[in-house]
Amino acid sequence: MAINHPSFGAIDANRVIVFDTTLRDGEQSPGFSMNLEEKLRMAEALAELGVDVMEAGFPIASQGDFDSVQSIAQRFAKDGPVVCGLSRSAPGDILRAAEAVKPAARQRIHTFLSTSDLHMRVKLRMSREDVLGAIAKSVALARNHVADVEWSAEDGSRTDPDFLCRCVETAIRAGATTINIPDTVGYALPEDMARIFSMLRERVPGAADVIFSAHNHDDLGLAVANTIASLNAGARQVEATINGIGERAGNASLEEVAMALRTRQDAIPYATGIVTQNILKTSRLLATITGFDVQPNKAIVGRNAFAHESGIHQDGMLKDSATYEIMTPESVGWSTSALVMGKHSGRAAFRDKLATLGYSLGDNQLNDAFKRFKDLADRKKSVYDEDIVALVDDEVGRAHDRVKLMALTVATGMGTRPTASLVLEVDGETCDAVAGGDGAVDATFNALQQVVPHRATLKLYAVQSVTGGTDAQARVTVRLEEDGKLVDGQGADTDTIVASARAYVHALNKLLAKRARTAPPEILQPAQAG
Ligand code: KIV
Ligand code: ZN
Numbered sequence: 001m002a003i004n005h006p007s008f009g010a011i012d013a014n015r016v017i018v019f020d021t022t023l024r025d026g027e028q029s030p031g032f033s034m035n036l037e038e039k040l041r042m043a044e045a046l047a048e049l050g051v052d053v054m055e056a057g058f059p060i061a062s063q064g065d066f067d068s069v070q071s072i073a074q075r076f077a078k079d080g081p082v083v084c085g086l087s088r089s090a091p092g093d094i095l096r097a098a099e100a101v102k103p104a105a106r107q108r109i110h111t112f113l114s115t116s117d118l119h120m121r122v123k124l125r126m127s128r129e130d131v132l133g134a135i136a137k138s139v140a141l142a143r144n145h146v147a148d149v150e151w152s153a154e155d156g157s158r159t160d161p162d163f164l165c166r167c168v169e170t171a172i173r174a175g176a177t178t179i180n181i182p183d184t185v186g187y188a189l190p191e192d193m194a195r196i197f198s199m200l201r202e203r204v205p206g207a208a209d210v211i212f213s214a215h216n217h218d219d220l221g222l223a224v225a226n227t228i229a230s231l232n233a234g235a236r237q238v239e240a241t242i243n244g245i246g247e248r249a250g251n252a253s254l255e256e257v258a259m260a261l262r263t264r265q266d267a268i269p270y271a272t273g274i275v276t277q278n279i280l281k282t283s284r285l286l287a288t289i290t291g292f293d294v295q296p297n298k299a300i301v302g303r304n305a306f307a308h309e310s311g312i313h314q315d316g317m318l319k320d321s322a323t324y325e326i327m328t329p330e331s332v333g334w335s336t337s338a339l340v341m342g343k344h345s346g347r348a349a350f351r352d353k354l355a356t357l358g359y360s361l362g363d364n365q366l367n368d369a370f371k372r373f374k375d376l377a378d379r380k381k382s383v384y385d386e387d388i389v390a391l392v393d394d395e396v397g398r399a400h401d402r403v404k405l406m407a408l409t410v411a412t413g414m415g416t417r418p419t420a421s422l423v424l425e426v427d428g429e430t431c432d433a434v435a436g437g438d439g440a441v442d443a444t445f446n447a448l449q450q451v452v453p454h455r456a457t458l459k460l461y462a463v464q465s466v467t468g469g470t471d472a473q474a475r476v477t478v479r480l481e482e483d484g485k486l487v488d489g490q491g492a493d494t495d496t497i498v499a500s501a502r503a504y505v506h507a508l509n510k511l512l513a514k515r516a517r518t519a520p521p522e523i524l525q526p527a528q529a530g
Pocket of ligand 2: 025182184215217247
């Protein structure tokens, strides 16, 4: 039976709404925080991926969160996904969420309250009656501001079933249009989630007029299985994140749920609006922004997800790929690492290539990226799609950087102390430095410290190869910490030391931007050295 939904109109009974929470639950995981510009890039990619609802943040949590949700709402002021802001049940939270999502063409407020005895006693110190009262008030207040209101029973999977029914009934009566039952602590088994949704749909008055939603955490590695079981029991919204990021062990991975639905239509015949060919690109963008790659054997998006190593498997694949592949790599955006272009390729071809990879750059960014592409093609025999993606990700969003790496030379060898000489442009002024160190990377970072003195400490240094081969580009992630603030920087280059310097400079720029947001304007005084 079709439901008439305030944001989606008449929804077919087998249509599953994909609610992405990468920018909220995902961003809550340690080390995964993103700045405004990064969240906007991610939001753009999620819209292209075809998510129906985008939970853009938790507006009451901080001014930064509010600004991000509001900017994303402004970006989707004419069309695009429903933009959602999270709120607890307090009126101040709800009003802040309402204000943040207001510019969006389609807005949702997602309000939640704990319903398990444990949470109510220890965390909320509220009785069952208090909680029912708060649900009624919070949902009604949210409905005064938006037509599309989601209510969540935090720790729902560990809630007394009779009380859960009363909570859901209260939320529906107050005007909730989506009811979400999270497995907040990742404790449930698939049959538990199926039982809960079947019970609610059977027992709660008004259940037929709302969308039930699954939100599963992965503490026991069951988030995707629990999500599928919830769908089979009547849930029609899935809450998920790219690469499965999220609190603790993460949330259900969006790409895994989407591909399970696409691949197993025989058993789970539900439709989503996900453009599966964009999955890999979105996953890679998140990895680039956060500095965390997925593990090689990660389903769908891991480097080995479609690699066939054993002779028997390779033989089968050559005869018929269906022998060992249940979905094609192309269906999720893997290309067969097609050779892109060489050093003779022109600017127009480069722009076309970027368009097929999903990038549309302004003229200045295009010029910079093209210059770097030419430079790369001169040094690297074969330039692949992955190289272009790494290079462009390295370029986008850097136009306003205060510190720019202009030149770097490192002298190193067995038995000698490495020395790095570099030239930076700092607020338009050219500065140079020479420094030694315990290795080429250490010397480079010491030279950077001389030009831009700072107290930040290095928390993470990671190197990854973009493609295979000794001439492959290295993608380096650097994490710095200053006064409890963490920033990640990325850099790519065929020379690992240059990639490291780029990553460090990127992190420094983010640190400077962070400082500027929390302190009065500061003049950067580059220290001249060398
Ligand atoms: O896991 C959870 O319970 C949540 C709620 C805020 C929906 O993320
Ligand atoms: Zn959650």
